[in-house]
Amino acid sequence: MNGLPRWVVPPAALGALLVVLPVASLLTRVDVGSLGPLLTSPGARDALWLSLRTSVVATLLCIALGVPLALLLARASFPGRRIMRALLLLPLVLPPVVGGLALLTLLGRSGLLGGALEGLGVRVPFTTAAVVLAQAFVALPFLVLTLDGALRSHDTAHEDVAATLGARPTRVLLRVTLPALAPALVSGTVLAFARALGEFGATITFAGALQGVTQTLPLEIYLQRSSDPDAAVALSLVLVVVALAIIVAAYGPWFPQVSEAVLPGGESPGPTSRDVPGPGGSPRSSGRLGTEPRDPANRASWSNWSLSGSSRESPAAAGAQTGDAQTGDAQTGGGQAGGGQAGGGQAGEPSAGGPLSDGARPPVPLSLRVRVPERGVDVALDVPAGEVVAILGPNGAGKSTLLQAVAGLGGHRGDVTVTIGDRVLAGPGVRAAPPRDRRVGWLGQRAPLLRHLSVAGNVAFGPVSRGVPHGTAAALAQSLLSDVGAAHLAGRRPHELSGGQAQRVAIARALATDPDVLLVDEPFSALDVGAAQHARLLLQAAHRSAPRTTLLVTHDLLDVAQLADRVVVLEEGRVVEDGPAAEVLARPRSTFGGRFAGVNLLVGRVLVAAEGLGPERRMVSVEASGATLSTALGEVHGTAEEVLADDTEAVALFEPRAVSVHRDPPGGSPRNAFPVVLTAIEPHGPLLRVWAAARSADDAGGHNSGAGTGAGADRSGGAAPQIAADLTPAAVAELGLAPGERLWFVVKAAEVTVLPR
Numbered sequence: 001m002n003g004l005p006r007w008v009v010p011p012a013a014l015g016a017l018l019v020v021l022p023v024a025s026l027l028t029r030v031d032v033g034s035l036g037p038l039l040t041s042p043g044a045r046d047a048l049w050l051s052l053r054t055s056v057v058a059t060l061l062c063i064a065l066g067v068p069l070a071l072l073l074a075r076a077s078f079p080g081r082r083i084m085r086a087l088l089l090l091p092l093v094l095p096p097v098v099g100g101l102a103l104l105t106l107l108g109r110s111g112l113l114g115g116a117l118e119g120l121g122v123r124v125p126f127t128t129a130a131v132v133l134a135q136a137f138v139a140l141p142f143l144v145l146t147l148d149g150a151l152r153s154h155d156t157a158h159e160d161v162a163a164t165l166g167a168r169p170t171r172v173l174l175r176v177t178l179p180a181l182a183p184a185l186v187s188g189t190v191l192a193f194a195r196a197l198g199e200f201g202a203t204i205t206f207a208g209a210l211q212g213v214t215q216t217l218p219l220e221i222y223l224q225r226s227s228d229p230d231a232a233v234a235l236s237l238v239l240v241v242v243a244l245a246i247i248v249a250a251y252g253p254w255f256p257q258v259s260e261a262v263l264p265g266g267e268s269p270g271p272t273s274r275d276v277p278g279p280g281g282s283p284r285s286s287g288r289l290g291t292e293p294r295d296p297a298n299r300a301s302w303s304n305w306s307l308s309g310s311s312r313e314s315p316a317a318a319g320a321q322t323g324d325a326q327t328g329d330a331q332t333g334g335g336q337a338g339g340g341q342a343g344g345g346q347a348g349e350p351s352a353g354g355p356l357s358d359g360a361r362p363p364v365p366l367s368l369r370v371r372v373p374e375r376g377v378d379v380a381l382d383v384p385a386g387e388v389v390a391i392l393g394p395n396g397a398g399k400s401t402l403l404q405a406v407a408g409l410g411g412h413r414g415d416v417t418v419t420i421g422d423r424v425l426a427g428p429g430v431r432a433a434p435p436r437d438r439r440v441g442w443l444g445q446r447a448p449l450l451r452h453l454s455v456a457g458n459v460a461f462g463p464v465s466r467g468v469p470h471g472t473a474a475a476l477a478q479s480l481l482s483d484v485g486a487a488h489l490a491g492r493r494p495h496e497l498s499g500g501q502a503q504r505v506a507i508a509r510a511l512a513t514d515p516d517v518l519l520v521d522e523p524f525s526a527l528d529v530g531a532a533q534h535a536r537l538l539l540q541a542a543h544r545s546a547p548r549t550t551l552l553v554t555h556d557l558l559d560v561a562q563l564a565d566r567v568v569v570l571e572e573g574r575v576v577e578d579g580p581a582a583e584v585l586a587r588p589r590s591t592f593g594g595r596f597a598g599v600n601l602l603v604g605r606v607l608v609a610a611e612g613l614g615p616e617r618r619m620v621s622v623e624a625s626g627a628t629l630s631t632a633l634g635e636v637h638g639t640a641e642e643v644l645a646d647d648t649e650a651v652a653l654f655e656p657r658a659v660s661v662h663r664d665p666p667g668g669s670p671r672n673a674f675p676v677v678l679t680a681i682e683p684h685g686p687l688l689r690v691w692a693a694a695r696s697a698d699d700a701g702g703h704n705s706g707a708g709t710g711a712g713a714d715r716s717g718g719a720a721p722q723i724a725a726d727l728t729p730a731a732v733a734e735l736g737l738a739p740g741e742r743l744w745f746v747v748k749a750a751e752v753t754v755l756p757r
């Protein structure tokens, strides 16, 4: 029962019987002997043929009008959209005969438009065209609502990436949106055709029952019912068989995608993601990602890189080097022949002469000013050519908004100025350039590969969208796939890839258009450790070969350590820290930066400044450089390496492993003793990290009253600063620590570094 309650069975069975039993009893009434002559009578033949013809035309009309209508309803924003969606439900609710009357009042001789049409010699009612219109009237909502529901539940990540790859809106619609919605389109079309085939009330009212002209099969059945009931039953059987044939053809086991089709309000299968636009680059002398500038002489070499840093090394070797087995890609080694051939033999060739190879364009700087009040974001950032900037910050800090602003995605309103190189892509008085014209590459958390294209087709999609001939784009794709160790996957479909393989393909795809700026949004967070490291090294190798200006949103210390030159920390939509990556990791100045770097960071004001420090006196003596801060945890004594002024803002940093934990206030000096309440204990490598928050002022003075498990748990909430102590499991067991206990965290002044903020 898959966890379903048993009581659902009886009503479900009754529901099924309500549909099946009447049809089954109809079949029992069929006189098989007289079936042949009845079905071959001219009246029956004409009616069946007319029904099929008009239903097909009405369905085509529904597709031609319904697909654009559904797209507008689901994706455009215009006044009255909800009302229009509601009005489209009317034909589903109204009796069809009312629909027929409505059509008559519009197109009849004295109707709103009918009079004018008659004047032009066009008469619609009681013609075959009227049958088609009546059928389309009742069938259109089935198609529109099916597609509308699918579109609204369909993530736009694929479309966003396609746009950043250079695809124009029509190409995105035809090559990305509609293929992804194929199951819903088929489903809606089948429903519309079935509804048109069974249409009766609107037809007889608006088109009448003229044999061979407007008398469709449902009308023929109705008319035969009074004169020849057996014939009516036999013709009903024909309608049932035709309807069943359509349903089986569309929903049969040989068409699994359609059997999962999206029905109105249903959900389209597919990845959801926060995938947005991506990076570009420039040479620099001390970059983390790469140290070698692009070789301007090697105009076609931008794609000629590999994990090893040498374009001549086979991807198989690269895969072996990085332990590719961890990605679940046991065949990477087996791909040596193909990969080596494409990567080694064709290196440099694919882009030669193509629009993408218009020289090894030097990396370009990025300048942006993003002010989006509706999201509380106000950030200005200048990124020198080729620099990799890690954007850090807590959830909701505005990191993705920043990347979306560069890519021209997101649909938010605000003042956004983006300049890449000398191209002003958005700004005051400047019409914002669409994503396809920005030359940015987007790499997101998941790899939104186009499911209906092969791996190679996905990588070639961007170049082809930018006008590169198919052959050249295919060769370029093969070369890039070799570079990422995925040449052997070229013919596979995205659903046949592991997460790590898909991300490697996404890297190749993002670089295939040789973007000026690469926007990378938590690219490895959905991968296991091995696959993440492999993908990280691939990005590093790509950057080494052709540095690009890059914004990298991440929550991962390894990404920053291995890829970033500079770190920008955002909090509540503002830059709170900005500095070289090594400096921020070693000596963070913001609360989030401290947490990210794994050190305790307390913000405070200088009470007693370290004075007279010169370089020669730094760290010589604790006494000489001592400084005291007033913080939320009380006074903190530490050593300063720079001159501090009284009453200025500063931060105190100390490692969790330098903190000792006591049940009672310790004596002796020079030591910092913080009264805290334990909030959490979590594994941290071989140690346990014990988190604690400041106790309230009136609770801080006294000695710990004992175990009191849980007594202080509620004090850990709010914005109280948290500090951590790393203890061995044995120490935690010996102290018998548990959340809620009141403790003292103690750290020597010599272990505390005080820095100006």
Ligand SMILES: Nc1ncnc2c1ncn2[C@@H]1O[C@H](COP(=O)(O)OP(=O)(O)OP(=O)(O)O)[C@@H](O)[C@H]1O
Pocket (backbone or CB within 6 Å): 374, 375, 376, 393, 394, 395, 396, 397, 398, 399, 400, 401, 402
């Ligand atoms: N589509 C949207 N409409 C309205 N507000 C949004 C939208 N997307 C994000 N926001 C808001 O904008 C602010 C910044 O969000 P953003 O997604 O840029 O943050 P983030 O730093 O990327 O967060 P996370 O790390 O959780 O992805 C948040 O307050 C968020 O609630």
